[in-house]
Amino acid sequence: MEQKKLLIITYYFPPAGGPGVQRWLKFVKYLPDFGVQPIVYVPENPTYPIVDEGLVSEISDKAIVLKNKIWEPYQLASVFSKNKTKKISSGIFPHKKKQTFLDKTFLWVRGNLFIPDARVFWVKPSVAYLEKYIKENNIDTIVTSGPPHSLHLIGLELKEKLNVKWFADFRDPWTTIGYHKALRLSGYAAKKHKNLEHKVLNSADTIIVTSKTTKTEFEAITNKPISVITNGYDIEKVEKQPLDEKFTLAHIGSFLSDRNPKFLWECLVELLQEIQDFKSHLEIKLIGAVSQEILDSINEFKLNDYLNLLGYVSHNEAIAHQKKSQVLLLIEINSEDTKSIIPGKLFEYMVSNRPIIAIGPNGSDFADIIKETNTGVFFDYSEKAKLKSVILDFYNQFLEGKLQANGVGLQQYSRKNLTKQLVQLIN
Numbered sequence: 001m002e003q004k005k006l007l008i009i010t011y012y013f014p015p016a017g018g019p020g021v022q023r024w025l026k027f028v029k030y031l032p033d034f035g036v037q038p039i040v041y042v043p044e045n046p047t048y049p050i051v052d053e054g055l056v057s058e059i060s061d062k063a064i065v066l067k068n069k070i071w072e073p074y075q076l077a078s079v080f081s082k083n084k085t086k087k088i089s090s091g092i093f094p095h096k097k098k099q100t101f102l103d104k105t106f107l108w109v110r111g112n113l114f115i116p117d118a119r120v121f122w123v124k125p126s127v128a129y130l131e132k133y134i135k136e137n138n139i140d141t142i143v144t145s146g147p148p149h150s151l152h153l154i155g156l157e158l159k160e161k162l163n164v165k166w167f168a169d170f171r172d173p174w175t176t177i178g179y180h181k182a183l184r185l186s187g188y189a190a191k192k193h194k195n196l197e198h199k200v201l202n203s204a205d206t207i208i209v210t211s212k213t214t215k216t217e218f219e220a221i222t223n224k225p226i227s228v229i230t231n232g233y234d235i236e237k238v239e240k241q242p243l244d245e246k247f248t249l250a251h252i253g254s255f256l257s258d259r260n261p262k263f264l265w266e267c268l269v270e271l272l273q274e275i276q277d278f279k280s281h282l283e284i285k286l287i288g289a290v291s292q293e294i295l296d297s298i299n300e301f302k303l304n305d306y307l308n309l310l311g312y313v314s315h316n317e318a319i320a321h322q323k324k325s326q327v328l329l330l331i332e333i334n335s336e337d338t339k340s341i342i343p344g345k346l347f348e349y350m351v352s353n354r355p356i357i358a359i360g361p362n363g364s365d366f367a368d369i370i371k372e373t374n375t376g377v378f379f380d381y382s383e384k385a386k387l388k389s390v391i392l393d394f395y396n397q398f399l400e401g402k403l404q405a406n407g408v409g410l411q412q413y414s415r416k417n418l419t420k421q422l423v424q425l426i427n
């Protein structure tokens with residue numbers, strides 16, 4: 001029996017690093033186990049804000065990888081400011097109050113001239129390249145993964161031209177994503193985003209989303225079937241780590257300006273004042289891109305002496321830190337728009353056996369997952385007393401050498417199980 005072929009159109013793929021890569025890297029790894037041949041279409045010369053060469057070795061040797069040149073305005077913009085374009089490309093925007101004229105210009109250009117995003121110039125050449133490939137190789141099913149949501153426009157045109165079966169996978173929402181408001185959109189640009197979103201959602205055969213809230217949002221726009229397939233964890237080949245000797249609170253991943261949990265810093269300051277030994281044990285460990293506003297805030301609260309800023313590390317190193325840190329921090333922006341966001345690292349956190357302190361808006365989708373799996377405690381931004389009490393409880397367990405998480409029902413979030421769900425859907 002001939003294997004089913006699945007064409008996957010994605011922007012982020014190794015050597016890209018960061019969370020956007022993991023979802024389809026892992027689906028591609030397990031698809032052959034279920035009789036599906038993955039064919040991955042990616043840019044040949046992309047502008048990745050984060051590069052992790054170590055992930056290249058994780059690409060399944062059963063996958064076919066197609067590459068085609070892309071032209072991105074980031075390559076032009078970096079002439080003016082390489083640092084700014086890199087940050088905007090990775091979703092780190094300067095805080096509204098601290099935006100320079102150049103910041104405002106970059107954001108206006110990004111939001112109003114490149115709709116839906118700065119990868120839109122890849123759509124036409126991709127459609128021409130893939131139309132030929134699809135016909136020559138008898139492919140009947142495609143998936144587009146966004147953001148960048150311009151990739152869904154490739155799916156839209158291929159659907160119109162060839163009537164292939166098209167699944168539009170949304171790792172994040174489109175017009176309700178948190179950073180959309182930072183883009184200084186004109187009325188015309190905002191309307192164009194909405195129209196494109198509506199067209200994609202009503203043209204794809206099936207929509208795939210990562211959270212229940214995004215599903216509910218999209219159900220107001222389309223009657224097409226919508227399936228929730230969350231992100232997940234994989235069995236990583238990382239040796240068992242000895243636990244940190246300090247009481248480490250570790251945040252792994254991009255720590256954006258709007259995620260600044262001031263009430264967490266306040267809790268730590270109060271515990272430092274109230275408990276003599278806390279000073280010798282506390283360490284705030286930040287791994288990944290950290291915005292200047294977060295660092296300024298830590299400085300304002302006089303917590304610099306306890307800060308260990310490690311910057312970006314490889315995926316394997318990040319997994320090692322997850323397993324050895326005493327407590328893991330998961331922080332989402334306090335906004336209606338972010339209730340649907342389930343950070344990909346949550347699932348890796350859940351299997352690290354370390355307790356999670358999760359902070360986000362009331363009603364967050366990931367609060368339910370943490371509660372159901374018994375992997376940590378969730379707090380909304382009004383629960384300072386509860387947060388302080390839990391940190392103190394974790395600290396006392398740390399002193400006794402008994403601090404750990406005892407997760408339950410985690411298997412449903414394994415990458416292999418999630419790939420099985422995907423295959424059932426596409427078949």
